[in-house]
Amino acid sequence: MSDATPTRPTGYSAWRLIAEELRADITEGRLQTGDRLPPESALATRFGVNRHTARQALASLAAEGLIESRRGSGTFVTSSAVHVHRIGMRTRLSTSLGNGHQPSGRVIESALETAPAHIARRLGIADDGLAVRVESLRTVDGEPFALGSRWFDAARLPDIAASLRRTSSITAALRASGVDDYVRVSTVVSARHATATESGLLGLGSGAIVLVTEALDALPDGTPLQHLVTRFAAQRVRLDIEHPDPTA
Known part of the structure; x- marks a missing residue:
């Protein structure tokens, strides 16, 4: 042969x-x-x-x-950990993974720009309005875990990128902008091969798979807050989608 x-x-x-x-x-x-x-x-x-x-x-x-x-x-x-990330009404990576793990994050890039049309509609951004886009890398126990692309209405949250760079926490950054609580409205999950850029940032080999979640978060009163696309290293995570209690 x-x-x-x-x-x-x-x-x-x-x-x-x-x-x-x-x-x-x-x-x-x-x-x-x-x-x-x-x-x-x-x-x-x-x-x-x-x-x-x-x-x-x-x-x-x-x-x-x-x-x-x-x-x-x-x-x-090897003994590389596979983490369970629970996605529910109040999804927070810092609490989702449980005790004993150290999630962290950093902003890779941010920009003030016109959002894609479907994202602008979901966020209620006017035709001539701008969005703040933030690209970030999340790690767990020092290992690359997920890449996030977030969009916010620039008129509502003009300083969110700077707050994220300073705090490395979306919850803390939103709190600094006057948002004390937010909830998950929708999450759609898909899977595909990682791009070369994603593989490099997540430390993946050729042909590796990423799980992709496209989500919308809102204020408790229903006002759209952020559109979020996250690419998880599939080999390191299981996504547990929590369902609301029908008896509640």
Whole structure:
């Protein structure tokens, strides 16, 4: 068999497909922390590829921190934590993950601009109004966790970007702007492959998946507050969508 990396008819490299399947086995719990992976020769046979292709797949997962090679013992699933993030009426990452974890964040970029039409409609921004867009990176226990893109009505919250840079907390930044409480109105979840930029910021390998949530938060009286698109490193998170109590 040739040493060249085979590809599927779509042109998507075989090693990426192998890495995706093994990644799913790990993130979905079929392979647990400490489990030993089959050797390269067994993987090559299983997927019908050469050992070089299997080695590329393992190298990609190792770069993501999902597996590690132990000399003389084999390749094992690492103990990287998978966090449960609970999304409910009052979603706050600082409390969602529970005790023992240290979430943090930093603003990557901010701008005053015309919001995309669908976002402007959701926020109730006038046709000639501007939005504040804030891009941020969230970490948990020092590990990249999620990227967020937030839009706010600039007329209501002109200083929100500066407050976020100063506090590194959306709750604290909103409080500094006179907003003491807010609630989640809607959340839509999807999944896709990470872009190159997202992979770089989140420390992901080629072909990694991100979970994408598109959400709207509002004041308790229903006034739209922020439109938020978050990309989570799928291998590090489970999203628990809380449903309202129908008897309440």
